Amino acid sequence: MYPPTHFQEHNVERLQALVKQFPLATILMPCSQSGLNNICQVPVLYELSRNVFIAHVAKHNPLTQCDKQSVKLLFSGDNCYLSPSYSNNKTLPSWLYSSVQVTAKVDIIKSDIEKEKIMRQLTSYFEQGFTPMWSIDEVPKNHREAMYQQLSFITFTPINWQGNFKLNQNKPIDVRAAIKNSLARENKGSIAALFN
Numbered sequence: 001m002y003p004p005t006h007f008q009e010h011n012v013e014r015l016q017a018l019v020k021q022f023p024l025a026t027i028l029m030p031c032s033q034s035g036l037n038n039i040c041q042v043p044v045l046y047e048l049s050r051n052v053f054i055a056h057v058a059k060h061n062p063l064t065q066c067d068k069q070s071v072k073l074l075f076s077g078d079n080c081y082l083s084p085s086y087s088n089n090k091t092l093p094s095w096l097y098s099s100v101q102v103t104a105k106v107d108i109i110k111s112d113i114e115k116e117k118i119m120r121q122l123t124s125y126f127e128q129g130f131t132p133m134w135s136i137d138e139v140p141k142n143h144r145e146a147m148y149q150q151l152s153f154i155t156f157t158p159i160n161w162q163g164n165f166k167l168n169q170n171k172p173i174d175v176r177a178a179i180k181n182s183l184a185r186e187n188k189g190s191i192a193a194l195f196n
Contacts, residue, residue: 006170009163014194015100018077018163019046021190025053025073029066038062044073044156045125053104053156054118064152067108073156075100078191082168086182090175091168096183098165098194104156115153116144167195 009015025044028037040063044053053073057063063071077098084091109115120136127133136144168176176195183192 003164003166004170007164007166009098009100009165011163012161014165015161015163016046016048018098018100019044019075019102022075022077025055025075027063028072028074029063030069030071043122043126045122047121051158053102053158054121054154055156056115056118056122056151056153059150059152061152063106063154064108066106068106070103070105070159071156073102073104075102077165077194078188080183080188080191082179087168087171087175087178091171091179094166094168096167096179096191098167098191099163101162101164102156102158103160104158107155107157109153109155112145112148115148115151118153118155119144119148165194167191 023043023045025042027040027042029040030037040057040061042055042057042063044055046053077100079095079097082091082094082096084093109118123134123136127135139147168179171179180192180195183189183195
């Protein structure tokens with residue numbers, strides 16, 4: 001079985017936390033021309049209260065042809081090289097990483113009111129921490145409406161969540177503690193925080 005059971009993450013709250021911290025999704029879409037997938041990268045916002053991801057893409061993005069279909073959203077968390085020196089030579093060189101895969105159904109938004117709402121949610125959320133915060137209201141309404149004609153607004157309803165956190169869960173507690181401490185010393189706090 002791959003990934004091995006000890007690297008699989010089933011705690012949905014942990015998966016949602018990783019998605020919140022790393023919101024750029026690599027999206028795999030069906031492709032009729034070959035056996036391979038079309039791929040695009042889109043920042044998405046997970047709305048817990050409605051259990052949907054929201055996003056917008058350029059009008060000509062192939063994702064806009066996937067209305068009512070399933071796609072896969074891949075989120076990559078922090079990652080780094082694991083040196084044996086991080087664990088007093090009790091591990092082999094390896095790579096630590098965290099990722100989330102979400103299978104979701106695509107819904108292309110038709111309502112102008114919903115489009116405006118999504119744009120406001122996205123900009124308000126991603127503008128946090130900027131000073132001053134930019135507001136969509138700085139764009140005149142007629143320009144916003146013209147801009148929305150060049151975009152497609154999307155919700156993704158999750159069908160299945162899967163996590164793969166390769167954080168040496170198969171090693172003894174003392175080895176994991178040594179790795180976590182080494183990661184913290186090396187300013188790799190976001191991946192160290194994933195160690196239980």
